Amino acid sequence: MDIKSYMDKIGRQARAASRSMARADTAAKNRALEAISKAIEREADSLVEANAKDLEGAKARNLDAAMIDRLTLSRKSIASMSEGLLQIASLADPVGEISDLKYRPTGIQVGRMRVPLGVIGIIYEARPNVTADAAGLCLKSGNAAILRGGSEALHCNQAIARLVHEGLRAAGLPEAAVQVVETADRAAVGELITMKDHVDVIVPRGGKGLIERISREATIPVIKHLHGVCHVYIDDDADHVKALKVADNAKTQRYGTCNTMETLLVAAGIAESILPPLCAIYVEKGVELRGDEAARKIFPKMNEATEEDWKTEYLAPILSIRVVGGLDEAMDHIALYGSQHTDAIVTEDYSKARRFLREVDSSSVMVNASTRFADGFEYGLGAEIGISTDKLHARGPVGLEGLTSQKFIVLGDGQVRT
Amino acid sequence: MDIKSYMDKIGRQARAASRSMARADTAAKNRALEAISKAIEREADSLVEANAKDLEGAKARNLDAAMIDRLTLSRKSIASMSEGLLQIASLADPVGEISDLKYRPTGIQVGRMRVPLGVIGIIYEARPNVTADAAGLCLKSGNAAILRGGSEALHCNQAIARLVHEGLRAAGLPEAAVQVVETADRAAVGELITMKDHVDVIVPRGGKGLIERISREATIPVIKHLHGVCHVYIDDDADHVKALKVADNAKTQRYGTCNTMETLLVAAGIAESILPPLCAIYVEKGVELRGDEAARKIFPKMNEATEEDWKTEYLAPILSIRVVGGLDEAMDHIALYGSQHTDAIVTEDYSKARRFLREVDSSSVMVNASTRFADGFEYGLGAEIGISTDKLHARGPVGLEGLTSQKFIVLGDGQVRT
Numbered sequence: 001m002d003i004k005s006y007m008d009k010i011g012r013q014a015r016a017a018s019r020s021m022a023r024a025d026t027a028a029k030n031r032a033l034e035a036i037s038k039a040i041e042r043e044a045d046s047l048v049e050a051n052a053k054d055l056e057g058a059k060a061r062n063l064d065a066a067m068i069d070r071l072t073l074s075r076k077s078i079a080s081m082s083e084g085l086l087q088i089a090s091l092a093d094p095v096g097e098i099s100d101l102k103y104r105p106t107g108i109q110v111g112r113m114r115v116p117l118g119v120i121g122i123i124y125e126a127r128p129n130v131t132a133d134a135a136g137l138c139l140k141s142g143n144a145a146i147l148r149g150g151s152e153a154l155h156c157n158q159a160i161a162r163l164v165h166e167g168l169r170a171a172g173l174p175e176a177a178v179q180v181v182e183t184a185d186r187a188a189v190g191e192l193i194t195m196k197d198h199v200d201v202i203v204p205r206g207g208k209g210l211i212e213r214i215s216r217e218a219t220i221p222v223i224k225h226l227h228g229v230c231h232v233y234i235d236d237d238a239d240h241v242k243a244l245k246v247a248d249n250a251k252t253q254r255y256g257t258c259n260t261m262e263t264l265l266v267a268a269g270i271a272e273s274i275l276p277p278l279c280a281i282y283v284e285k286g287v288e289l290r291g292d293e294a295a296r297k298i299f300p301k302m303n304e305a306t307e308e309d310w311k312t313e314y315l316a317p318i319l320s321i322r323v324v325g326g327l328d329e330a331m332d333h334i335a336l337y338g339s340q341h342t343d344a345i346v347t348e349d350y351s352k353a354r355r356f357l358r359e360v361d362s363s364s365v366m367v368n369a370s371t372r373f374a375d376g377f378e379y380g381l382g383a384e385i386g387i388s389t390d391k392l393h394a395r396g397p398v399g400l401e402g403l404t405s406q407k408f409i410v411l412g413d414g415q416v417r418t
Numbered sequence: 419m420d421i422k423s424y425m426d427k428i429g430r431q432a433r434a435a436s437r438s439m440a441r442a443d444t445a446a447k448n449r450a451l452e453a454i455s456k457a458i459e460r461e462a463d464s465l466v467e468a469n470a471k472d473l474e475g476a477k478a479r480n481l482d483a484a485m486i487d488r489l490t491l492s493r494k495s496i497a498s499m500s501e502g503l504l505q506i507a508s509l510a511d512p513v514g515e516i517s518d519l520k521y522r523p524t525g526i527q528v529g530r531m532r533v534p535l536g537v538i539g540i541i542y543e544a545r546p547n548v549t550a551d552a553a554g555l556c557l558k559s560g561n562a563a564i565l566r567g568g569s570e571a572l573h574c575n576q577a578i579a580r581l582v583h584e585g586l587r588a589a590g591l592p593e594a595a596v597q598v599v600e601t602a603d604r605a606a607v608g609e610l611i612t613m614k615d616h617v618d619v620i621v622p623r624g625g626k627g628l629i630e631r632i633s634r635e636a637t638i639p640v641i642k643h644l645h646g647v648c649h650v651y652i653d654d655d656a657d658h659v660k661a662l663k664v665a666d667n668a669k670t671q672r673y674g675t676c677n678t679m680e681t682l683l684v685a686a687g688i689a690e691s692i693l694p695p696l697c698a699i700y701v702e703k704g705v706e707l708r709g710d711e712a713a714r715k716i717f718p719k720m721n722e723a724t725e726e727d728w729k730t731e732y733l734a735p736i737l738s739i740r741v742v743g744g745l746d747e748a749m750d751h752i753a754l755y756g757s758q759h760t761d762a763i764v765t766e767d768y769s770k771a772r773r774f775l776r777e778v779d780s781s782s783v784m785v786n787a788s789t790r791f792a793d794g795f796e797y798g799l800g801a802e803i804g805i806s807t808d809k810l811h812a813r814g815p816v817g818l819e820g821l822t823s824q825k826f827i828v829l830g831d832g833q834v835r836t
Contacts, residue, residue, distance in 0.1 A: 019753060023777045096776055102798065108787050110797045115761075115779065117809050178663070190748030200809050221639065221810045242832030249834030335437060358514055359441045359828050361533065369830030371524050377527045378835070379826060380520065391535050391618050392639045393811040396826040408814040409775050409795060412787030414764075416667030 007191035011198025014119045017176035023117050026093040028171045036167030037085035044078045050159035058152050060196045070126035081132040088136040091382040093144040094400045101138035108415050112406040114214035118144035118200035121192045123148045125206040128156040135164045135178040137385050139170030141403035144177045193218035225387045227313045228258035228341035228372045233330040235347035236269035249370040256315045259342050259374040263320045265330045271323045274345045275299050293325035310337040342374040426435035429616025432537045436562035437592035440534050441524035444511040446589045452558040454585030455503035462496045468577035476570050485620045488544035499550040506554040507798040513560040513817045526833050530824040532535035534560035536618035539610045541566045542623040546574040553582045553596040560807040562595045569602030589827050611636035643805045645731045646676035646759035648789045653765035656689035661764045661777050667788040674733045677760050677792040681738045690742045705735045728755040781814035
């Protein structure tokens with residue numbers, strides 16, 4: 001297969017479909033989402049079958065257990081894919097929303113209208129549920145999608161794509177609105193991330209290696225999530241009970257997620273009273289602690305933290321702990337070592353809370369709440385296509401709104417400029 | 419000079435200054451703007467002197483008349499630079515603005531806070547007034563700026579930079595918040611647009627060649643304005659008087675601006691009645707007309723338009739004219755040949771106006787108004803750093819808000835995720 005012309009054709013079809021999708025009415029988009037949801041429920045058996053083929057292939061290729069876990073499509077995950085699409089249908093349509101429409105002294109009215117981005121390329125690994133989720137989000141936000149899943153999930157992704165097409169047809173929308181790249185050739189990714197004329201934005205979902213490679217090579221804007229080195233800072237003026245709850249939950253509720261705390265910062269004035277009970281909780285839960293000198297003096301059952309620890313996203317039951325002089329030292333540490341993902345302060349002091357919220361430059365900044373809340377569902381976005389650690393366009397969880405932008409609209413009665 | 423380490427030093431200083439600027443209070447930023455404005459007024463003589471040196475150099479290098487015109491700093495342009503800074507001071511501070519703060523079922527409050535982008539690199543040619551304008555906009559929006567003007571304006575840019583630094587000092591803000599690159603070596607641009615760790619966004623201002631080169635080579639996001647192939651579509655249901663006024667003004671009010679109409683589309687049903695009087699106006703004003711066959715049948719004093727004409731931004735008294743079947747054909751033409759900058763419909767038909775507004779995918783879409791209105795001042799943004807023809811982040815005129823983005827903030831009372 002000539003990958004270049006294959007991808008070019010996909011790109012052209014997506015661009016054409018994106019014009020229909022941009023003007024598709026809300027009812028048609030919801031009908032498609034509901035039809036896809038139903039088809040997925042109906043075809044649960046054949047999806048499990050397709051997935052079995054992928055799993056066989058994965059075992060033959062000796063893929064690791066974590067990969068096989070992500071690749072596995074259970075009855076439960078099929079039901080939640082189907083349910084997720086209905087949830088997307090129930091969300092308000094962001095497309096066409098007009099805001100800030102105001103009269104200007106010249107008599108024209110100027111406002112903003114929310115519009116789709118156009119064609120979105122999504123590159124992901126393993127998890128076949130991304131195929132349905134991403135298709136649903138792009139569809140509802142009036143975009144066309146080109147989906148490039150991992151070669152290990154090809155059978156399953158193709159089976160889901162067929163059901164997506166069935167739903168689009170049922171609603172009178174173009175099938176090319178959602179296309180799955182049907183080749184395992186990696187050159188297809190190289191084409192996808194450089195087809196400037198056909199693709200408006202790339203959303204990579206997967207490990208840091210994949211995302212770094214794509215950001216390096218893409219000539220199209222990328223909405224990306226790099227990594228989460230998240231902090232909780234327990235201030236001198238923290239409430240003890242809240243500090244214990246938040247710091248415990250931020251680390252131990254789940255170890256492998258990007259919004260899990262990796263470094264705990266504790267003000268010197270509260271370290272002696274808070275660290276012993278808090279560290280006891282961590283130790284009991286099997287969390288390995290790595291502290292600076294001051295922390296180890298207070299709680300000796302701790303390994304020594306190195307410079308490398310402050311920069312590390314463990315994604316594991318390991319926590320680095322540092323005692324700091326106060327708010328400024330804590331914010332300096334976060335600015336130097338953090339990844340601008342999610343950082344929280346625990347304090348009862350109004351002015352310090354206000355400064356932390358303003359000055360910490362992360363996609364989510366919290367007061368007296370667990371970093372684990374940084375999530376599209378928890379934020380009320382309804383669903384998320386990913387979390388952005390970029391500063392332009394969208395920061396933090398990216399939902400339907402992040403797949404749109406705003407154009408200006410001007411209404412007049414024949415006004416001209418003088 | 420070792421350009422790499424020189425630029426690296428500038429980048430580090432900018433990054434450090436950006437943290438101070440992000441937390442600078444509104445009063446301090448306004449004090450700086452007012453002090454710079456005053457200093458520019460006071461030093462008008464020395465600015466004219468510095469400009470004279472640049473002009474001498476430009477003449478020695480045989481730069482063309484248009485370039486020398488853009489380079490020239492008159493008393494009037496100095497006064498308007500000074501006045502522009504006061505206008506920026508009078509705008510509301512976008513930084514820290516909180517919106518959509520809502521309680522979630524978990525008890526946390528989730529909202530968004532507007533924050534600076536960080537460090538903004540601005541690359542421009544000739545016009546020394548950009549130095550003061552861009553510095554003012556970046557300062558007010560809480561960003562640090564690295565300004566790289568053309569080598570032909572170096573004396574003048576450095577003189578303005580000294581006054582900017584004086585104003586920053588007077589307000590207790592770091593001088594490194596606005597740095598002017600003081601080398602004519604083009605390698606400095608190459609460094610600036612690839613210093614990912616130190617620079618968050620690049621705004622190029624200048625000719626298409628400059629902008630294309632920078633977008634191609636930058637590894638940092640670019641907010642760019644490529645070109646404006648703007649259309650006015652006169653619908654069958656247009657009011658004749660409005661159509662004449664809008665189509666005249668859109669073309670002839672100024673020829674060299676990006677929001678000037680380059681192609682006129684006319685519905686077949688109104689062409690016979692509107693083209694003769696309209697074309698007479700153009701001919702009287704010295705506009706060269708290039709039409710398709712149908713247009714030339716109605717108004718024979720027209721050259722033949724070629725395929726190339728539909729794609730061309732003339733920036734000159736030339737207009738291409740095409741007769742179309744109706745709204746759909748007009749929108750197809752705009753989608754195929756337009757540059758997604760600014761497009762207008764003239765119609766009294768409610769449903770066609772509504773469709774045009776929704777379906778035309780340009781940064782500004784207008785009904786019964788001249789395309790010449792697409793401008794930050796006309797839109798009430800107060801000032802603009804440029805016009806974006808990109809789809810991500812900001813579309814159309816980019817003012818203070820376009821130099822910021824929104825982070826999530828979460829307020830709680832010790833809530834944790836379950």
